[in-house]
Structure formats: C-alpha cells, structure tokens
Amino acid sequence: xxxxxxxxxxxxxxxxxxxxxxxxxxxxxxxxxxxxxxxxxxxxxxxxxxxxxxxxxxxxxxxxxxxxxxxxxxxxxxxxxxxxxxxxxxxxxxxxxxxxxxxxxxxxxxxxxxxxxxxxxxxxxxxxxxxxxxxxxxxxxxxxxxxxxxxxxxxxxxxxxxxxxxxxxxxxxxxxxxxxxxxxxxxxxxxxxxxxxxxxxxxxxxxxxxxxxxxxxxxxxxxxxxxxxxxxxxxxxxxxxxxxxxxxxxxxxxxxxxxxxxxxxxxxxxxxxxxxxxxxxxxxxxxxxxxxxxxxxxxxxxxxxxxxxxxxxxxxxxxxxxxxxxxxxxxxxxxxxxxxxxxxxxxxxxxxxxxxxxxxxxxxxxxxxxxxxxxxxxx
Numbered sequence: 001x002x003x004x005x006x007x008x009x010x011x012x013x014x015x016x017x018x019x020x021x022x023x024x025x026x027x028x029x030x031x032x033x034x035x036x037x038x039x040x041x042x043x044x045x046x047x048x049x050x051x052x053x054x055x056x057x058x059x060x061x062x063x064x065x066x067x068x069x070x071x072x073x074x075x076x077x078x079x080x081x082x083x084x085x086x087x088x089x090x091x092x093x094x095x096x097x098x099x100x101x102x103x104x105x106x107x108x109x110x111x112x113x114x115x116x117x118x119x120x121x122x123x124x125x126x127x128x129x130x131x132x133x134x135x136x137x138x139x140x141x142x143x144x145x146x147x148x149x150x151x152x153x154x155x156x157x158x159x160x161x162x163x164x165x166x167x168x169x170x171x172x173x174x175x176x177x178x179x180x181x182x183x184x185x186x187x188x189x190x191x192x193x194x195x196x197x198x199x200x201x202x203x204x205x206x207x208x209x210x211x212x213x214x215x216x217x218x219x220x221x222x223x224x225x226x227x228x229x230x231x232x233x234x235x236x237x238x239x240x241x242x243x244x245x246x247x248x249x250x251x252x253x254x255x256x257x258x259x260x261x262x263x264x265x266x267x268x269x270x271x272x273x274x275x276x277x278x279x280x281x282x283x284x285x286x287x288x289x290x291x292x293x294x295x296x297x298x299x300x301x302x303x304x305x306x307x308x309x310x311x312x313x314x315x316x317x318x319x320x321x322x323x324x325x326x327x328x329x330x331x332x333x334x335x336x337x338x339x340x341x342x343x344x345x346x347x348x349x350x351x352x353x354x355x356x357x358x359x360x361x362x363x364x365x366x367x368x369x370x371x372x373x374x375x376x377x378x379x
Contacts, residue, residue: 007047008155009038009057014356014365015184019056026050047229048240051159052221053247055183055210058162061143061155069150072104075111079118079144079154087156087232090127093134094119097157100146115144115154139231160228167223168209168276170268176203177303177337177358179220182210185365188354189301189335195254196297200289201304202258205269205282211301212256212278216249223275252281257297259287290320293328300325300334303358306342315345322346330372337365 011019016033023031026049028040038057042050050060064087067078088094096115100108119142120130141157164180186207191197193214199207213220221227221244229235256278260266266286273279304321318338325334326348336343337356343364350366357363 004041004043005047005062007040007042007050007158008034008061008063009040009050009054010059010061011036011038011056012058012178012181012184012357014354015056015180015188018184018187019054021187022054022056023050026053044234044236045239045243047158048243051163051227051229052240052244053219054163055214055220056180056187058159058164058180059143060158060163062158063153063155066151066153069102069104069146069152072114075114075146075152076118078152079115080122082122082154084119084122085126087234088131088140089233090123090129090131092139092231093132093137094140094142095133095135095138096142096144098144098146101148102146102150104150105146111144111146115142139228141228156228156232158227158229158232160226163220165224166220166276167225168272169204170271170275176305177206179206179210181356181358182206182303183214183220185335185337185356186211186214186301188365189299189333189367191299191301195299196257196295197299197301198257198259198295198297199302200259200287200292200300201302202260202269202284203262203265203303205258205265205272205284207301207303208256208258208269208282208284209273209276209278212252212273212281213276215252215254215256216278216281217247218249218277219247222247222277255283255296256281257295258282258284259289259292260284261286261288289324292324294330294332298332300329300332302335303337304342306338306361306363314342318342318345319347322348325368325370329370332370334368334370335365336368337363340364 013036020031020033020038023040028042030041032039064082096112098108098112100111105111124130143155143157146152164178197211202208263286266284273282348368351369352367354365356365
C-alpha cells in the first residue's frame, strides 16, 4: 500500500463546505466537495486526524476499487480482485454496509450477500479458512455504493460508528439534533468562538456542548474509545498516540449559556457537559423562554421544537418566539433551525436562509438581526 490515499468524508446535506474547510485546515490535499461528501487525499496520519478531529464529518471512507457492473456476477468478480488479506486477518470479523440504487439488484441485502461471498471465498482460497460476519460489532466495516448508472465503489470504513457519536452523551435520551449537525450550524453561523453564545432551548445540551468544545479546543475524539482503523493490519498505534498528544486546550474567558424549561434536560445537559470536559465553560439554568431576558451573550443559536416535538402549524408558539426576540434581545444575532412552515409565523425578516436537513426533515437555518428600537420586521 502506498503512503498517499484518496478518502471520502461523508456529512449531512448543506455541510459540505464547512467540512471541506475543516479538511483543508487539517492539511488535506485535493479537497473536492461532493453531494453529502467531501473527497480528499492524504496519508494514514491525516486519516487518523480526520476521524479524531473533524466536527462535521459522519464517516471517513477509504475507497479500494471503483468499477461499473453490467451483470449481477460482475460484483462478485470485482470484489474478489481486492486483496482483502492486505487489510485484515482471516480471524477478524467483518460486516458490509451497502447503498444500492440499481435495477440489477432487487435489494441491497442481495448485493451485500454477493460481496460477502466474494470476500469469504478469497480468504478461503488463500488460507483455507474464512472470516466470520458480525452484524452488531464487526472489527472491519466495509462500505459499498452502487449508483443508478451501476457504478460501484467499494471502500473500507475507517470510522466504524458514526462520528457524531462523540461519547459524551449519557443515558438513553435521544437528542433532537445530532452533534455533527449542531457543530455544522455553529460553523455556518460564523460564530467566532471568542464570545459568549446562548442556546435558550438547549434540551440535553448538544449545541451548548459543541460550542464549548470549539471554544476550548476539545476535539470530538477525546472521549471516544475506538475507531475501525484501529483493527486494520497497517494500524500504527504509536502514530495515533502521538497525534492525539499534540492537541492543547484553550483557556476560555467567557461562558457558553444554555437554558431549558425542563429540569430533567438541564440535569442531563450538566452530565453531558462534564463528560465532554467543558463543564468549566458552560452555564446552564432552568428557564422558560417566555420569561427569559438577555444575558451577556449577544449571539443566540437554537433549535426550537418542531416536527414531532410540537403540533403541526403551532403558529402561536413561533409568534411568541418572534415577539420575545424582538422585544427582549436587543442588539443580538439569533440563528434558528426549524421547518419553513413554522418559521413563517415568527414575524421577523431573516438576513440569511440556509437549507438543511434534521434527520429526514427539510429545515431552514436562518439568521435574524435584532435591533434596539423599531427596526421594521416582516414575515
């Protein structure tokens, strides 16, 4: 294997540019944005750093082979040509994740079985033994994608679990926003990382914690325990240890504020912030937004209830949010993510609109400039 590789970092739609900027900052070469992905080149050290450091990536994939298939059996033959024995051992377990958009295959499971057979048969020919499949906890994760035009790419997944799983979230509380989306919104907002930020509907604290991690320079991988690349044959533990030791935290002279109407949410946010090693940076309180007043932060960024968390078309709630912002948060920049339908009722004119997805829900991420006095607003 050579010292330079082509990688793909995946992300959510709308975050490609900020992910590309992160990769350039890490020293990646030939960075090119794709759809929900960013392509780049680098060595194994860069791949380790990408997994450990990137805030807006979901996976780091290393493509091994790309080809076009005309018949179902082409998949088997092409996968058989890959020297899998160079990447993992016959005694290791593996699993295949696939996305298939092709008329050649009735479903992705059938395509996965074809690829699995090819890998297993290659090992059997070489060693007389076959590696085992592990659906829930594989040591090696293989990714393949077949497009509508029957172009197929086979990759090694260097991340394993999605990189949004930082490791600081405690309990079974399901956050309404992923860590990667929260970090992406903070970066899209242009927040400097050098001034107070406030999330007045913070839930279990995802936005607050991601902002505090940025301010303090706590990297996403500092709490996480493992990555798939640590099971590869060419894994260099000393190199990874050295790369991790290079990061230094920043002294932060301001607070990242969060509030929520639920005591349970605030208690959980405190625990999550402690786990993320940012408890010294955050300040949390139980508060109803209907009675919340501006604190020393002039930068709000939040994710008000919508979708399943609020009745469809609850215009009164968003009208209240708009009125509260207009009359109680003078000289403030406010960024909100919600559905277009909900935001129609906020009664404020946005400076910026950025289309994003929260899960499968189409949303808009909007900036509102709030002025003291009577700057005219419109829907």
